[in-house]
Amino acid sequence: MTIITQTNLTRRNMVLGGATTLALVPLATPVLALSNGQASGHVDKVVAAINKVIASGKSESNMIKDFEKIFVKYSDVTYLASYALGVDGRRASSAQKRSFAKAFQGYIARKYGKQFRSFIGGRLVVEKSKTIKNHVEVETIAHLKGQAPFEVTFYVSDKSGRVLFYNLFIEGVSLLLTERTEIGSMLDKRRGNLDQMIKDLKSAG
Amino acid sequence: MMVVVIAGCTAPTPKAINDPNEAGNRRTHEANRRVDRTMLKPVSGAYGNALPAPVRQGIGNFASNLNLPGVIVNNLLQLNIDGAVKNSWRFVINTTIGIGGIFDPSSSIELYEDSSDFGETLHVWGVGEGQYVELPFVGPSTQRDTVGMVVDVFTNPLTFGAPSPEKYMGPVVKGLSKLGDRYTYSSTVDSVLYESADSYAQSRLMYLQNRRFQLGQDPAEQDQGEDGYDDYYAD
Numbered sequence: 001m002t003i004i005t006q007t008n009l010t011r012r013n014m015v016l017g018g019a020t021t022l023a024l025v026p027l028a029t030p031v032l033a034l035s036n037g038q039a040s041g042h043v044d045k046v047v048a049a050i051n052k053v054i055a056s057g058k059s060e061s062n063m064i065k066d067f068e069k070i071f072v073k074y075s076d077v078t079y080l081a082s083y084a085l086g087v088d089g090r091r092a093s094s095a096q097k098r099s100f101a102k103a104f105q106g107y108i109a110r111k112y113g114k115q116f117r118s119f120i121g122g123r124l125v126v127e128k129s130k131t132i133k134n135h136v137e138v139e140t141i142a143h144l145k146g147q148a149p150f151e152v153t154f155y156v157s158d159k160s161g162r163v164l165f166y167n168l169f170i171e172g173v174s175l176l177l178t179e180r181t182e183i184g185s186m187l188d189k190r191r192g193n194l195d196q197m198i199k200d201l202k203s204a205g
Numbered sequence: 206m207m208v209v210v211i212a213g214c215t216a217p218t219p220k221a222i223n224d225p226n227e228a229g230n231r232r233t234h235e236a237n238r239r240v241d242r243t244m245l246k247p248v249s250g251a252y253g254n255a256l257p258a259p260v261r262q263g264i265g266n267f268a269s270n271l272n273l274p275g276v277i278v279n280n281l282l283q284l285n286i287d288g289a290v291k292n293s294w295r296f297v298i299n300t301t302i303g304i305g306g307i308f309d310p311s312s313s314i315e316l317y318e319d320s321s322d323f324g325e326t327l328h329v330w331g332v333g334e335g336q337y338v339e340l341p342f343v344g345p346s347t348q349r350d351t352v353g354m355v356v357d358v359f360t361n362p363l364t365f366g367a368p369s370p371e372k373y374m375g376p377v378v379k380g381l382s383k384l385g386d387r388y389t390y391s392s393t394v395d396s397v398l399y400e401s402a403d404s405y406a407q408s409r410l411m412y413l414q415n416r417r418f419q420l421g422q423d424p425a426e427q428d429q430g431e432d433g434y435d436d437y438y439a440d
Binding site for chain 1: 258262312317318320389392393396400401402403406407410411414415417418419432433434435437438
């Protein structure tokens with residue numbers, strides 16, 4: 001059974017929102033561990049951390065190091081890496097998987113960190129959240145200078161044992177799917193050579 | 206040959222990617238990349254360096270204001286009255302207070318464009334997206350959106366049927382606005398076109414996801430929704 005609850009969340013009614021969510025969960029289904037409020041709170045923290053780095057005025061390479069830390073702290077990087085590797089992960093040794101995950105987290109920090117430059121002077125505002133099956137979708141609106149506002153949505157879950165985001169959509173474009181396609185293309189170009197792909201990923205993005 | 210089925214309701218959410226003409230599309234993509242590398246990118250760079258940001262912004266504003274009557278026609282064809290009213294107010298405010306649309310006072314009162322086109326109208330009328338196509342000079346599209354693009358030449362009462370010198374204003378301003386966009390989003394465009402391992406696959410995927418999102422097709426309902434996060438931690 002799918003439970004869909006939707007609340008317009010602001011920091012003020014977050015506690016109330018969380019309570020409403022619990023009240024709406026039918027008794028027959030297992031109680032969801034993660035509330036909408038917790039998920040929005042998590043995204044608020046991510047947004048605050050990103051804004052802090054942007055406002056720091058550090059050099060780009062130092063900002064990218066900070067972004068990598070944010071990815072590691074707030075997102076499920078192990079899962080992101082495993083999804084991006086897709087079916088090719090089945091033939092990877094655990095050492096290859098580990099070094100891929102390490103290279104991948106640096107790669108996304110570089111690739112997406114560079115794009116955050118356009119966020120200077122802008123802000124990301126948490127709008128609403130809804131529970132879909134076992135995860136919470138937190139919708140934020142990016143307000144950038146000289147641009148119409150656009151939607152950035154985070155998928156948040158606590159299945160890993162910690163509250164983490166495990167996908168994000170920028171105007172409907174999924175990070176997971178985009179990176180699975182990209183890693184697949186990188187592998188194809190290297191005739192499926194995992195080690196070569198991992199080596200090149202360390203400097204990609 | 207395209208089969209058009211008017212189902213009388215919004216087309217269902219398409220699954221995955223329908224690209225039977227991939228080989229031909231890839232050839233067009235390579236040609237488009239060449240055009241970008243040799244012309245669009247350098248010209249937009251010169252344009253961006255020659256004109257200060259506020260001027261480029263003004264040209265962009267002017268172009269999108271000029272395009273707005275066509276958007277309103279599409280809002281109406283979709284019976285999106287709310288969107289048509291919003292866009293009409295936007296057009297009136299920006300044309301008057303915004304001095305012919307050079308400035309965008311509407312956005313400062315959070316009256317944003319409810320963007321649309323004839324491709325969306327076809328979608329609302331029940332036409333599916335059809336095959337993916339990469340169009341020469343234009344880039345990623347679908348069969349439905351290509352038809353929409355052609356029809357949109359005629360949906361704008363302001364540019365279609367205008368007297369002789371004025372009728373060139375629309376395309377010229379639109380062209381300049383596109384140059385401005387190429388300059389403003391240069392690092393994002395470059396990252397897809399030149400830094401990706403397969404820029405064709407990336408632009409196809411991004412276009413389709415973004416377009417389906419614009420049309421209100423939930424990504425979770427698309428094939429990509431199965432991220433398997435729960436399975437990953439199952440047991």
